[in-house]
Amino acid sequence: MDEDAELVVLQMLVDEGALEIISIDKDGEPIYRVTEKCKEIFPELFYSHISEVNNIAFDLWNLGVIEIQFNEENHRVSFTKENFIKYVELKDTLTEDQINFLNAIIDKNILNNPQT
Numbered sequence: 001m002d003e004d005a006e007l008v009v010l011q012m013l014v015d016e017g018a019l020e021i022i023s024i025d026k027d028g029e030p031i032y033r034v035t036e037k038c039k040e041i042f043p044e045l046f047y048s049h050i051s052e053v054n055n056i057a058f059d060l061w062n063l064g065v066i067e068i069q070f071n072e073e074n075h076r077v078s079f080t081k082e083n084f085i086k087y088v089e090l091k092d093t094l095t096e097d098q099i100n101f102l103n104a105i106i107d108k109n110i111l112n113n114p115q116t
Contacts, residue, residue, distance in 0.1 A: 016041055022104060031100055056101045063090060065102070079106050 001009070010032070013019040018038035023031040038046040057077060060066045064086040069076040079102075087094075087102070094102075 013038065013042065013045075018042060018045075023100070025096070025100065031104075033104065052097075053101065056097055060094075060098055060101065065090060065094075065098075066105075077105055 010019065014021065014032075016037065018035055018041045019032040020035055021030045022033045025031055034046055034049040038049075057066065057068060057075075061068050065083055067078045067080055067083060069078070091099075
């Protein structure tokens with residue numbers, strides 16, 4: 001798919017409520033959040049996204065940057081003082097996707113002010 005067609009699809013998904021723009025990356029590109037509505041409109045994208053997010057969360061959990069509480073219905077992600085200390089230690093080694101994940105779940109002011 002060429003870039004123009006991709007932009008049309010993304011805009012349609014935003015208009016339909018399947019995607020939400022949550023931030024802008026360092027290159028000025030939008031960062032999207034996939035919503036539950038996407039499951040109805042574009043299930044392949046929804047499940048692919050869930051798989052990718054789960055992989056990123058698992059990697060961050062293995063690094064000690066986040067906590068995950070598992071239960072039968074869903075998983076709850078949290079960020080403790082110890083996780084923050086680990087984040088500060090590893091932040092220069094994290095991928096852009098990992099940083100975007102953290103920004104989506106944690107107030108950016110916390111991540112950008114390590115002295116607090």
